[in-house]
Amino acid sequence: MAFQITPKLINVYDWSEYDIKPWTQDVLLKEITRPNAELPRYLLLYKDNEFVVLDNLGQVVLKKQVSYTIGVARINNNGQVLVWSGNTIRLYDINGELLFSKTINGEIDDVEIGNEYFWIAFHAGDYFYVTSYRISDFTKWEHAMINADIYYVDLSCSESGYYCLLAYHYEYPAYHIVVYYSFGARLFSKGIYWRDRSYRGCSRMRPDGALALFGGYYPYEYARSWLAVIRRDGVHTIIYERWYSGDSRYQVGTNASFTSIAFVHGASNTIIRKEFDPNTMGYVDLDPIYLPENAEASPYYTIEWGDMTPDGYYMLVQSPSKIYIVDMVEGVVKKAITKGITGRPFKMIPSYV
């Protein structure tokens, strides 16, 4: 199934929109993603055998064909792309040159890239590894843990990549565990009692690495879906929880400082807003914003869907048929863009001209 993908430049002063030309093509889109950065500069779009990097004016920076099937791709704010394919990861420079490849005889769990470091979590042999590489010289830091019972691994790193959050599900007892890393130094491990089941895509780190948002759910008869913010010193706050059902996966937007956190879950039209204080780790509930229709449910436990501009003024959420740009100050939907794709995340980057 092919999708027509047309990036749009939207003018927030008059809400006019411009299709970006000449880049428009039918692609078997897998994902649209952007760097985790205070001022993200690129959009990365990829399909099975090609990835495309756009800058914040919608211009094609790189269109790269590859000879293998792309599983997951991530981009940093220098336009470097980390591609995960099977048991191999490859790092490409902004001009498409291959800088590094790594292959293991095991299973890669997740990858993340910052401007200076990238991270890989994988199982091989008897061990589970968390490895970081410095991009400038490929110096490596690595932790190895016994691999038994570690599932549903998720990494999210800061803009530089200096800090990384590892979330994983530990089989018994059913703990949801998060670990903050820096250069292979484990800053802390935290098991949160009976809050089960992280999943790839369940966390998002503040660009400076001071905080991370992560989600999961209580299992079984006490099923609850929840979101938490964790600080680099291990202090955490549960900011939201609700009865878990199949439609309770989130679309989340955060500003660059995480003082504004907003989310909507599938089968709901209500954007829930929190004003978060990183100093006290407390939050205040703000008035919700209502969409004209219910939001689309993101995949299980992920919070990768949804987006917000770094200044917190605008949020992107999607329904099954539309992308909405919401003015978070006025609390109203300002733009609705019809889409023909379901089951895919969308991202936006600010453009200052």
Added chain:
Amino acid sequence: MIKMSEEEEILKIEEMKRGPDYLYIAENINEDIEADKIIEIIKDKSITLEYIPQIKVIFLWTSKELSEDEYKQLKEKYGFEKVE
């Protein structure tokens, strides 16, 4: 019965001590490596292959020392040398 609680605890998941890693290097490699073919040669070990095109070097890390037969094959096909 599942206990509902906000209780938290720091889990003590000890990091396991790995045995020493063994490193082998092949130089003057001009193309992306056929990693899976290299991995097929090596048995019963954790393997990491790192390739840096700019310096044309492959680093092969293994959790156990290569057998004589494995080392011979990798040396003949790709020029791997053990780093002592």
